[in-house]
Amino acid sequence: MSIDGQAHIRIARPTRDMAAAERFWVGGLGLDVLFRKEGDGTPGSHSLLMVGWPTAGWHLELVHDPAHPVDPRPTPEDLLVIYLGKEVPAELVERLERHGGTRVAAHNPYWDEWGVTLQDPDGYRLVLSTRSWSNS
Known part of the structure; x- marks a missing residue:
């Protein structure tokens, strides 16, 4: 199997605040919620929000693990x-x-x-x- 330009791309990023991220990407930019999973608080249980346009070849995954949060560390070139x-x-x-x-x-x-x-x-x-x- 080879990889080509038809492969779908997921861009995954941590978020401190899922609600704030959703307001920006969905309410602000106008992306659709493609998938949502709420973490249940147990270790390794992540909350996920996948946003994008249904016809696009990419989507953005926002992830938050309340038990072990990852602090986003973007640079000005991200x-x-x-x-x-x-x-x-x-x-x-x-x-x-x-x-x-x-x-x-x-x-x-x-x-x-x-x-x-x-x-x-x-x-x-x-x-x-x-x-x-x-x-x-």
């Missing part, structure tokens, strides 16, 4: 970039801010030129890019 191929709607940025996001200057000025960078409640960065992208 980016999730979404290529919009058009101007970033001001109302989308405002909605993300109302749902717990913070607009920040990008570490790499390229992203300030070609989009908007927001920080989620755990400190990870989302870039909404005005550019388009194709791997071909």
